[in-house]
Amino acid sequence: MTFNKTASLSVVLSMTAGVAFAETEITWWHAMGGQLGETVNQIAADFNASQSDYKITPVYKGSYEETLTAGIAAFRAGEQPNIMQVFDAGAATVIGAKGATIPVQDLLADNGIAFDINDYIAGVRYFYADSDGKMIGMPFNSSTPIMYYNMDALEKAGVSAPKTWEEFQSVTAPALKGAGYTPLSQSHLPWIFTENFMSRHNLPFATNNNGYDGVDTKILVNNDAIKAHFSAVTEWQKDGMFEWFGTGWGDNAKPFEEGKVAMWLGSSGSFGGLLNKDLGFDFSATMLPYWEGVTKEPTQTFIGGAALFAMAGKSAEENKATAEFFRFLTSAETQYFWHKETGYVPITNAAYDMAGKDGHYERFPAAEVGIQQLTLPAGDNTKGYRMGFYVQIRDVMNREYGRILTGETDVDSAFKAIEEEANKLLERFAKTQG
Amino acid sequence: MKRAGFTNRWLPVLLLVPQLIIIAVFFYWPAGYAIQSSFYLQDPFGFGSTFVGLENYTDLLSASEYRKVAWFTVIFTLLVTFFSLALSLLLAVKADNILRGAKTYRTLLMWVYAVAPPVAGFIGIMMFDQSTGPISNFFKSLGWDFTLGVNYFDTASAMVIVSVWKQVPVNFIFFLSGLQSIPRSVREAALIDNRSGMGRFWDVTFPLLAPTGFFLLIINITYSLFDTFGVVDTLVKGEPGNNPMTLVYKVYVDGFRGNDLGGSSAQSVILMVLVLALTIFQFRLVERRIHYT
Numbered sequence: 215m216t217f218n219k220t221a222s223l224s225v226v227l228s229m230t231a232g233v234a235f236a237e238t239e240i241t242w243w244h245a246m247g248g249q250l251g252e253t254v255n256q257i258a259a260d261f262n263a264s265q266s267d268y269k270i271t272p273v274y275k276g277s278y279e280e281t282l283t284a285g286i287a288a289f290r291a292g293e294q295p296n297i298m299q300v301f302d303a304g305a306a307t308v309i310g311a312k313g314a315t316i317p318v319q320d321l322l323a324d325n326g327i328a329f330d331i332n333d334y335i336a337g338v339r340y341f342y343a344d345s346d347g348k349m350i351g352m353p354f355n356s357s358t359p360i361m362y363y364n365m366d367a368l369e370k371a372g373v374s375a376p377k378t379w380e381e382f383q384s385v386t387a388p389a390l391k392g393a394g395y396t397p398l399s400q401s402h403l404p405w406i407f408t409e410n411f412m413s414r415h416n417l418p419f420a421t422n423n424n425g426y427d428g429v430d431t432k433i434l435v436n437n438d439a440i441k442a443h444f445s446a447v448t449e450w451q452k453d454g455m456f457e458w459f460g461t462g463w464g465d466n467a468k469p470f471e472e473g474k475v476a477m478w479l480g481s482s483g484s485f486g487g488l489l490n491k492d493l494g495f496d497f498s499a500t501m502l503p504y505w506e507g508v509t510k511e512p513t514q515t516f517i518g519g520a521a522l523f524a525m526a527g528k529s530a531e532e533n534k535a536t537a538e539f540f541r542f543l544t545s546a547e548t549q550y551f552w553h554k555e556t557g558y559v560p561i562t563n564a565a566y567d568m569a570g571k572d573g574h575y576e577r578f579p580a581a582e583v584g585i586q587q588l589t590l591p592a593g594d595n596t597k598g599y600r601m602g603f604y605v606q607i608r609d610v611m612n613r614e615y616g617r618i619l620t621g622e623t624d625v626d627s628a629f630k631a632i633e634e635e636a637n638k639l640l641e642r643f644a645k646t647q648g
Numbered sequence: 649m650k651r652a653g654f655t656n657r658w659l660p661v662l663l664l665v666p667q668l669i670i671i672a673v674f675f676y677w678p679a680g681y682a683i684q685s686s687f688y689l690q691d692p693f694g695f696g697s698t699f700v701g702l703e704n705y706t707d708l709l710s711a712s713e714y715r716k717v718a719w720f721t722v723i724f725t726l727l728v729t730f731f732s733l734a735l736s737l738l739l740a741v742k743a744d745n746i747l748r749g750a751k752t753y754r755t756l757l758m759w760v761y762a763v764a765p766p767v768a769g770f771i772g773i774m775m776f777d778q779s780t781g782p783i784s785n786f787f788k789s790l791g792w793d794f795t796l797g798v799n800y801f802d803t804a805s806a807m808v809i810v811s812v813w814k815q816v817p818v819n820f821i822f823f824l825s826g827l828q829s830i831p832r833s834v835r836e837a838a839l840i841d842n843r844s845g846m847g848r849f850w851d852v853t854f855p856l857l858a859p860t861g862f863f864l865l866i867i868n869i870t871y872s873l874f875d876t877f878g879v880v881d882t883l884v885k886g887e888p889g890n891n892p893m894t895l896v897y898k899v900y901v902d903g904f905r906g907n908d909l910g911g912s913s914a915q916s917v918i919l920m921v922l923v924l925a926l927t928i929f930q931f932r933l934v935e936r937r938i939h940y941t
Contacts (some may be wrong), residue, residue: 616890
């Protein structure tokens, strides 16, 4: 009896194993927690349901930094996942390690999947590409910094959302302050007030074509335009027109959500989260302001967020499965679903058109702001940046900016310190590539 | 007298092997690897690397930021060790004198022992929250505009307070059992010689507690240097920014967040040497003055 049971059980097990064997299984390590993670799981489930040859398993690995570190450790042990999500600041590390990943453009071509970089919206194309413009990582959760505003607050103050920082300084902020609000907060000083500040004004961020053309790169952050910006920010802070609540993202978003801060610079990807919260006021969004004194022709910003990299060292069948998943992921339907659920921008023009035709932007005009900003005219310095040890460079920026805003240092010494330490880090990174 | 021993000289070696293997795998091997890595700058994926000699060390020691972190660590360790020992000793002496409800009192004091450092950190975040934290509101009512995560000094204070709070129960348990093992006869004899409670404590009780105190001193220094990692990490919310951090946290920030394996290894080696020096110093200089009964 017992023997029979065991025997029949093993028959059942071998049968299910047989079924599973016909499918090629691949894994996907990502850093999308909470509601974003649920949307990721939904995309994976939809892919698995759409066909029967491949099965993808998404695994949440913690923060962006934790996911990258886990992926590196796994790669060194020969147990890397098929797909790894790597964030903007880690791009130089993963792209620099030639042989760690298969360029996504090659992967698709090898598996007979059509690829044309012009199908992707302009601001998305080249951030994760090499210096020749070949796409290495597939942009996934792509966002760009935009300005959210409390519509009730602006109405009460009798102003509209500012287009330029000059307008903010002379008109918007004083009116909002008069109406009893803290006019402005922001959530990521290196990303919004540094990297995208450069792109918005078409200023070079680093030598070597913003770092894309080599590793002997020097950062160009110590310039008059950005120093003037930070001097203005500290003035605003003194006059009660700007407030800084620490380095954490959420600490600066919270006062906006609570209705104390009237305008908040965050990510276009924050849209879905804000929409699902019961804020108690109507909000909308506009493009990142620029200094008219610096440029009359503001340019596009580039994407933040993260990309998916196909890890090397996998079998041809598994690579085929990864390629098929990328085909599914970049389809207009999947991109529109992702865009609608999360607020991250759709990465292809087809998905953008689909969202427009479906009336998504008539219902939620704020959802379109990020894409409009990413499709503004491009310049020489707007495709992104490629710098090694960039996580630490950002840490240095955060440290010095925090010191500026708590009065521990002045703008000139802070930018001098950032320049020196960043260049030291870049020099060290160049040696890791030797 | 007959000397006990092994007849076969290989048997003791064989019996020691399991322990030696564990030490080798979990200490000597990684430590050796860290020392080796500290002389290289390498691509985290393991493709490229350059031998740079002592450059990782000279870079660190010439960086004013690293020295700043080191100074913070020293001050932080002194404060946390002093306050957790002093507070727990005070509580233990008071608890030792209680006759009624002693068990409840002791249990309540030991409770926090079960809290893990990151959980302690999270409780700290709630208590010190910029807008809703009861402790920051209390400080604000005293005129101290306490802003966790914004002001360097405020964040440092929160780190010290949370770390001390977390460590007091451990020390309390040891001090209390230390106190209870002091013989009754000694205390009664002291009572005749000296009527002042304070005097009796410093002349009799404190020296008799010294072995416990010395043990706890080492434990607490190690705790402040290493085990407060979870508290630091949660209080800065993984984004150090302009907030203070300890040397161990910097190893993590540069190595695990920033993927600078060489620089991070050099920091680990420096820490290893520091701890070794500290331990030798403690045993050579402090332990000599302690009398075990």
